[in-house]
Every structure is written in C-alpha cells, then in structure tokens.
Amino acid sequence: MLFHLIFMSLVCSGLSVESYGRDFITAFPENTVYYNPQESYNTLQITAFYNDTLVEITINYTKVFHDKLRSGQTKIVHFPKYNEQFQFTNFPLFARVNSTQKIVVLWLSQRGSSVQSNVVQPVTNLGKWYSIPFINYNQMMASLYNMSDQLAPDSWRYNSFRLIIINAENSDNLITVQSISPDGPKAFNITLRPHKLYQFQTNGSEIQLDSSGKVAVLLTHPCVETAGCDCNMVLSHVLPRNLWGDTFLVPSVKNLNTAWLQVTNTTEVRLKGVNIKTQQFNSSELIPFPELKSASQLISSTNKVSIRLISPGFVLELIPETMFAACYLVQMNSTEGEVVIIAETAHKNNVSIDGKLLQFTNWKPIPYSNYSSISVSLSGTHVIWHPTSKIGVYMFETMEGGIPYGSPAVILNDDPDRDGCVADSTNYMTNFLQNNIGPGYLWIGLRRSLFTSEWYWLKGNDSKYSVSFTKWANGHPDIPQKALCAAVSKDSNKEFSWKSVSCCSKLRPICYKQGKYFSDITFNTLYDNF
Incomplete structure (x- = not known):
C-alpha cells in the first residue's frame, strides 16, 4: 500500500478538486426583494485547517474583517443588508476572502423564511468558460399548479433568473456574453476591473460566457414562487465547463415531491437514466424526474454536461462522479440537517462520520450502478470520510415552509487515507x-x-x-x-x-511526514459582525 502510493505519486496526475484554498470571491445576491422590511442575514462561515491562519475579508476593496483562526475553528462573519447585490450592470459589491493557510468558506443568506446556503469555490476551481441554461420556471410552475405562466407586465424585475459575473483576477477581464433566444443569438462584451461584478437578467436565454481570465458565476433568483403567494431565493454557484462530467448520482432529497432535471450541454447529447429513454436534449428542456421520491438515481450522458435538480423553491447543481472525493466537511445551521452519502456498494460499510463508522444499515442500492446511498440526520459540524474509495456527499436543511435547501458538501481532500479524513496529507520524500x-x-x-x-x-x-x-x-x-x-x-x-x-x-x-487528520480537530464556532 505505501509503495503503491509512492509509485503513483511519481507517475500519475489527474483531476483533483478540493473546496479549500487561500483565495475566494463571491457576492450576496438579492434575497426576496431589496425593499423587504425584514433584516437580511448574510454570512460567510470560514473554517481554518491550521493554527495561526490569518484571514482577511474585503468588500468593495475595503477591509472589513481581519482575524487569526485556530486549527478547526469556524468564524461566522455577518454582513449587513446593504451588501446585497440588487443593482443591475456594473457594481462593486464583491466579497473577497484571503488567508495565509488553507480554509474553506460556506455562504449563507436568509431573509425571513427564505434561506439558501452554498459552498464558495476557491479561485483555483473557477474557470473562463461557462454555459448557463434558460430555466423556464414560470412554465414549470404553471404545469404544476394548472395556472397561466404569463406574469403581469409590472413584474418584469422578477420575471427571470439573473446572472452575476465576478472578475476573480487582479487585472481587467474581458468577458463575451452570448445569449441564444428564440429571436436568435445576441452577443455583447463586458470589461470588468479587478474583482468587480456585473449582474443582468437572463431574459429567457441560454447563455455562453467566454472570458480572458477566471470568473465566478452565480445563477440566482430573488423570489421564485413555491406555492400560492410564497416565494424564496434560489442560488447556484455555476461550475465551469472544465468540471462537467458524463455520469451523475442524483441524491434523493426529503420533502422534494416534484422534481425536474435541467441539462446544460454544448454538443448534441443523449441522456440515460431510470424512466429516461435514450434521447436528445437541449439545454433549455426541463425533464420530469418523479423517480427521485424512492431513491437516488444514476444519470449518464454521451458527452460532458452539467445537470441541475430543480423543484419549486429549489435549484441544486449536481457534482459529476469525477468530482467525488475521500472526505468532506458538513456544517449545519439548524438542528434538522440531513446529509445524503453516496458510496460504492461493496465498500459502503466503511464510511465514517468523525472518528466512528457509520452504523446505519438502511442503505439503498442505486439502480443500474455499483453505488448505494443513505440519508443521515445531523446537526453541527462533522467530517465524513472513506478510507479506501471516493464518495459523494450532499448537505440539506429545511426552511420553515418545508422546502429544502443546500448544496454539495465541502470537499476537504481528494485522496483516501486509511487513518482518517486528511487535513494535511502524508508527504513522501x-x-x-x-x-x-x-x-x-x-x-x-x-x-x-x-x-x-x-x-x-x-x-x-x-x-x-x-x-x-x-x-x-x-x-x-x-x-x-x-x-x-x-x-x-x-x-x-x-x-x-x-x-x-x-x-x-x-x-x-x-521517509515520510505523518499526515494530520480532521478527526483530531475539535471544531468550535465564533461569531463576528462588521
């Protein structure tokens, strides 16, 4: 085993995606409506790997947070209402996080009963090329509730999803935006200064982004309808095209009675899955997905795609199988959190939460795959890991109205290790x-x-x-x-x-340097406001 690891380190390399880094950039989109009298609750939750990790946060080039964190410490930093991005076109309300050592960042926004969370990807995981589908949410709701999908003319502001593009570079970034609508393709250019952002409405179009440098892309809607007069914010941190995949294990989510799949592709593709016959898809088509009620499902594509799971009040970008990892960080903000763990069936009994083996036995095989999945109730902060193979982990919580929200869990390390969830891998000389x-x-x-x-x-x-x-x-x-x-x-x-x-x-x-493990770290949380 040891020499196998040494030998592979000499001759092999491949795609490695972790959620940790030292440089992050994001923004806080509008939640519900900017004039809502309820105070918004926007936070970044920053967890450090090592002692003496210096963390700085800047908003619009102004330093608003500066502190030193201990190993395993989580700092929750609150941002006031005026930091929400409700303006269109150019605006400087980006949030940038820098650190001297490895950290992970979890994003959370809440106003009233509208809550969303997401993992902020480090700049190293961002890209230059993105494809964003047109999500015909009005048509979906109309089919669900047997009502018209025509909105009143004065509701134009909340008639479609929005796209926020953030320049992740320290230099000017030229971005070409091409929209493909029923009226034909249209294109325009944006030049963003270092770390500035641009927000616009998608207006019923599929979007292609090409930039001269790395950008972060947020697909968001401040107030999608859920039932009757209720609405809440949805948010998806879009994956760049270089992180797309062709095999996905769709997690079974509690309280998600009705669901659709949204496939984004740049070439002609055919999709296969349970009750999905082989057929061609375009990126604006919503595919009914009723089988998710019973268990997680396997979806495969003939070419690289990205896939979102969509339900009233819920949008989740799925991680491809190629982005499965060995260990994850899960941070729950309520006492009713749920994690969905996807593991190889032959090795499912070796999954650990913190330092203990997962004792649950109600694993469900995923049809037509060598994987099984399980749903586990959790609260607080935990690490979930596997000693010998890669797994997929999603974390979900529930709003007051019963609608789930969440995202893929924080990837801590790509490589399995028999001794635990690795904070600092063993180093072979x-x-x-x-x-x-x-x-x-x-x-x-x-x-x-x-x-x-x-x-x-x-x-x-x-x-x-x-x-x-x-x-x-x-x-x-x-x-x-x-x-x-x-x-x-x-x-x-x-x-x-x-x-x-x-x-x-x-x-x-x-010789080798012994690795450090998250199972040896006691997580603790501190709060801060600026």
Missing part, C-alpha cells in the same frame, strides 16, 4: 528516486510475518496494512529464512523494483 542517484536500495516499510510468511505494510504508529500492490524484481521475494523485509531500488532503469532482504541490512529508509 521521493526526490532521490526521481533524481536517479545511482545503485542501491532503500527501506519501504514492507515486512513478512515470521509465523505465516505473509507480507504486510508497517507504519510508524505500528499499524499493519495488507498488501494490495507489489513490484518484485525477478527472483524475489526470496524464501522467508533469508529475507523477512523488503527494499526498493533507487535505479529508474530497474523501474524502482523491489527485492527481499535481511532485516539486519544497513539501508536508508524512504
């Missing part, structure tokens, strides 16, 4: 292997049982792991009487192969 400094061998922590002759990995904390990967040289391993330990060749011409040796041999070891 492998430069001497890559530099090919000559012949010789090094200890790799592989030993053989004197009684059974079975090989096992031994770590510094006396943990013993079974062997699932080997790279023996020809003629090895030798008989137990001659060799109870193993070493790796420093010669790349020998492909870093192993040989069995006497444990009394004088060799240098491959």
Whole structure:
C-alpha cells in the first residue's frame, strides 16, 4: 500500500478538486426583494485547517474583517443588508476572502423564511468558460399548479433568473456574453476591473460566457414562487465547463415531491437514466424526474454536461462522479440537517462520520450502478470520510415552509487515507528516486510475518496494512529464512523494483511526514459582525 502510493505519486496526475484554498470571491445576491422590511442575514462561515491562519475579508476593496483562526475553528462573519447585490450592470459589491493557510468558506443568506446556503469555490476551481441554461420556471410552475405562466407586465424585475459575473483576477477581464433566444443569438462584451461584478437578467436565454481570465458565476433568483403567494431565493454557484462530467448520482432529497432535471450541454447529447429513454436534449428542456421520491438515481450522458435538480423553491447543481472525493466537511445551521452519502456498494460499510463508522444499515442500492446511498440526520459540524474509495456527499436543511435547501458538501481532500479524513496529507520524500542517484536500495516499510510468511505494510504508529500492490524484481521475494523485509531500488532503469532482504541490512529508509487528520480537530464556532 505505501509503495503503491509512492509509485503513483511519481507517475500519475489527474483531476483533483478540493473546496479549500487561500483565495475566494463571491457576492450576496438579492434575497426576496431589496425593499423587504425584514433584516437580511448574510454570512460567510470560514473554517481554518491550521493554527495561526490569518484571514482577511474585503468588500468593495475595503477591509472589513481581519482575524487569526485556530486549527478547526469556524468564524461566522455577518454582513449587513446593504451588501446585497440588487443593482443591475456594473457594481462593486464583491466579497473577497484571503488567508495565509488553507480554509474553506460556506455562504449563507436568509431573509425571513427564505434561506439558501452554498459552498464558495476557491479561485483555483473557477474557470473562463461557462454555459448557463434558460430555466423556464414560470412554465414549470404553471404545469404544476394548472395556472397561466404569463406574469403581469409590472413584474418584469422578477420575471427571470439573473446572472452575476465576478472578475476573480487582479487585472481587467474581458468577458463575451452570448445569449441564444428564440429571436436568435445576441452577443455583447463586458470589461470588468479587478474583482468587480456585473449582474443582468437572463431574459429567457441560454447563455455562453467566454472570458480572458477566471470568473465566478452565480445563477440566482430573488423570489421564485413555491406555492400560492410564497416565494424564496434560489442560488447556484455555476461550475465551469472544465468540471462537467458524463455520469451523475442524483441524491434523493426529503420533502422534494416534484422534481425536474435541467441539462446544460454544448454538443448534441443523449441522456440515460431510470424512466429516461435514450434521447436528445437541449439545454433549455426541463425533464420530469418523479423517480427521485424512492431513491437516488444514476444519470449518464454521451458527452460532458452539467445537470441541475430543480423543484419549486429549489435549484441544486449536481457534482459529476469525477468530482467525488475521500472526505468532506458538513456544517449545519439548524438542528434538522440531513446529509445524503453516496458510496460504492461493496465498500459502503466503511464510511465514517468523525472518528466512528457509520452504523446505519438502511442503505439503498442505486439502480443500474455499483453505488448505494443513505440519508443521515445531523446537526453541527462533522467530517465524513472513506478510507479506501471516493464518495459523494450532499448537505440539506429545511426552511420553515418545508422546502429544502443546500448544496454539495465541502470537499476537504481528494485522496483516501486509511487513518482518517486528511487535513494535511502524508508527504513522501521521493526526490532521490526521481533524481536517479545511482545503485542501491532503500527501506519501504514492507515486512513478512515470521509465523505465516505473509507480507504486510508497517507504519510508524505500528499499524499493519495488507498488501494490495507489489513490484518484485525477478527472483524475489526470496524464501522467508533469508529475507523477512523488503527494499526498493533507487535505479529508474530497474523501474524502482523491489527485492527481499535481511532485516539486519544497513539501508536508508524512504521517509515520510505523518499526515494530520480532521478527526483530531475539535471544531468550535465564533461569531463576528462588521
């Protein structure tokens, strides 16, 4: 196991998406209506990985927060009502978070019974190319409640979704916006100064964004109708096209009686799923999705797409299977939170919450997949992790009217680790292997049982792991009487192969720095206002 990790670190690389970083940018869109007499409750919840993490928040280039956080500490910073972005076109009300070490940021907005939360992606996860669908919410509500989808002329301000584009660069950013509507394509350019934002209404169009630098994109509506005269805000932090996928595990969400799928694509695609026959889709089509009532579902596409799960008062951008990770942070603001965990069926019993194995047994297999899902009630802050494989985790809470809100959980680490949810991964010193400094061998922590002759990995904390990967040289391993330990060749011409040796041999070891784990961190929360 240990050498397998070392070997993979030498030869492999791939897509890695984590929610932590040192640079974040977001905004607070209008919630309900800007003239609502109720006070808005806008916050950023910042959690630090390490001690002495200095965090700064700026609004419109003005520093409004400056503090030092401890390892595992969450700071909840409140923002006043006037920081909501209700103006259209250019406006400077961005919120930027910077830190000296790793942090994660959770976004929350509330006005009255309208509540939304979302994970703020670090700038490293942002992109230059986005595709945003036209969401015909009025048509959806009309079909649901058998009413007309024509709104009064004076309600134009709340007639469609809005798009907020935030320049994440320290330089001017040229953005081309192309809208595709029934009247034909239209395009216009926006030049945004460093970290400024631009808001406009989508006006029944599919939108393509191309920018010269990284931008954050928020799809939002301040007051979508839910039932009768009730409405609430919805928000989706849009994923850039480089993070799209072709396989999705749609979580089963409580209190979501009626649901649709919204598929965004740039090429012709065919979608497959339960009760979804193979067919072509365009990005403005809403697909009824009644099967979500019973269990989570598998959806696959012939090309890369993004998919949103939509219900009255609810919009959720799904994470593709390629963005599954090994461990997550879950932060609940109420006592009635729910997490949906999706894990490989063969390994579902190895999921842990904090330092304990998940004891629930009511896992539901996801049809036509090798995954199962489970819903767990939680409150407070927790880490959810798997020691050997990647999982998907969503976190949901419920508004006063019973409508859920939430988002994918905070991705802490992409790589599984048998010892816990990793805050700081084990660091292997492998430069001497890559530099090919000559012949010789090094200890790799592989030993053989004197009684059974079975090989096992031994770590510094006396943990013993079974062997699932080997790279023996020809003629090895030798008989137990001659060799109870193993070493790796420093010669790349020998492909870093192993040989069995006497444990009394004088060799240098491959060294590693022990990782730090969130299971050893006590989360605590402090509040602040500016």
